[in-house]
Amino acid sequence: MKKVLLTTTALVVAGAFASQAQAADPIKLSVGGHMNQWIMFADSDKATQTGGVDTLSDTEVYFKGDTTLENGLKVSVVIQLEGEEDTATNNADEQYVVISSDSLGTLRVGDKETALATIKIGSPAVGYGGPTDADDVVAPAFAGASDQFANAEFVDDDDNQVTYLSPSFAGFQVGGSWVPHFAAGDAQGGPNTNPVGGNNDGGWGVGAIYSADYDGIGVGVSGGYAYHDAGADIWQAGAKVSFAGFTVSGGWQRTDVHEVQLGNTNNALSVDGVEGTGWEAGVSYATGPYAVSLVYGAGEDEDTYADTDKDELKVWAVGANYSMGAGVMMKGTIYHADYNGETNTTGVGGDTASGWGGIVGMAISF
Structure with a gap:
């Protein structure tokens, strides 16, 4: 009887654990x-620069799922696949x-x-x-002018990495990321991958x-620092205020x-490497299905040549959204850009251009 009772108890306990698992x-x-389908145009005051009308597509398919474990942890997975024809060699976006x-x-x-x-x-x-996206439209009309907004792509790139974001405490949140190395197709990466300039470079960042919200007025301030093993320091800062449908913000x-420009294996740039500063700020207003914005941005690259001159790019952007419902939205932006290229000590460079896009x-969205 005692043996039967112990056996029955063991089965009940095992069943309970199995049920929990x-x-x-x-x-x-x-x-x-x-799926985003665009028609765009660009026109420059330089006859030697390209322009005209073109189309642009951006299509992605998402596979998402999540579950909540018995200990309360939520586990989610996200797979995003590119839908453009020219992405056959690496179809995964994120x-x-x-x-x-x-x-x-x-x-x-x-x-x-x-x-x-x-x-x-x-x-x-x-x-x-905004201005940092203008190179998709106006860069064809301003050759060489696409990197003047800080030249730190790895902060925004989808490299394989480990990221932690804290809960929000009294409005404060901190986060950090560690990227072991930067390489195209990180699923095939490893400790011997040489992604930048022949070096096994990685990086990290904290922010x-x-x-x-104070009586209907929203405020926000952000800041961060990142380091790239190739020899790059990146600082960021931003702020915003929002009220009654208006948002004023900038970064x-x-x-x-x-050492060497990020992603560029040509080390013949200068002794110090390429340095850049970029910022943008503006105002937007949203009401019902409508939204409009006016944003200005400026950026510069230093030391493209071994001198003290700079590459400079200034962009105005006027944008608008109209939500038609059911995940369908019309969008548009007009850009005006001015580009002044750096001239080296022998007179090479110095290209300038101005125009619209x-x-x-x-x-x-679906």
Whole structure:
């Protein structure tokens, strides 16, 4: 009788543990995504620069899923696939896993932008985007003018990395990222990969943001620092104020590259490397299905040649959104850009250009 009772008790306990282990539903993926189709134009005052009319597509399919474990941790997975024809060699845009809880924060591992990109404050541009996005439209009319906004792509790139974001305490949140190395196709990476200038370069970054609402007036301040093993220091700062449908905000970024320009294996740039500063600021207003914005941005690169001159780019952007409902939105932006190229000591360079660019299209989310 005693043996039977012990056996029965063991079965009940084992069944309870099995029930707990299986209580959380396995992750099931749902399908979503977006399709953006654009028509754009650009015109420059230089006859030698290209311009005209073109089209642009941005299509992605998302596979997402999550589950909550018995210990309260939420586990999510995200896979984003590119839908453009010219991305056949690397069809994955982002793929990562997220482990989170309200009390412990969020741990993110995989191909995703850094914590600095997640929490930073920038301009309130609507439409296609602000001055930092203008190179998709106006760069064809301003050859060589696409890197004047701080030249620190790795902060925003989807490199394979480990990122932590804390919970928000009294409006404060901190975050950090560690990127073991930068390489195209990180799924094939490893400790012997040579992604930048023949070096096994990685990087890390930390940042913080404060956001609060005071009687209907929202405020926010952000800042961060990142380091790239190739010899780069990146500083960021941003701030915003919002009220009654208006948002006034801006962001600043400074990059000091001490050895070789990021992503450029040509080391014949200068002794100090390429340094850049970029900032943008503006105002937006949203009411009902409508939104408009006016944003100005300026950026400069130093030491493209071994002199004290600079490459400079200044961009105005006027954007608009109209939500048609059911995930369908019309967007458009008009850009005006002025580019002044650096001239070296022998007179090489010094290219300048001024002109307009515009883009309009439909953004569909599903």
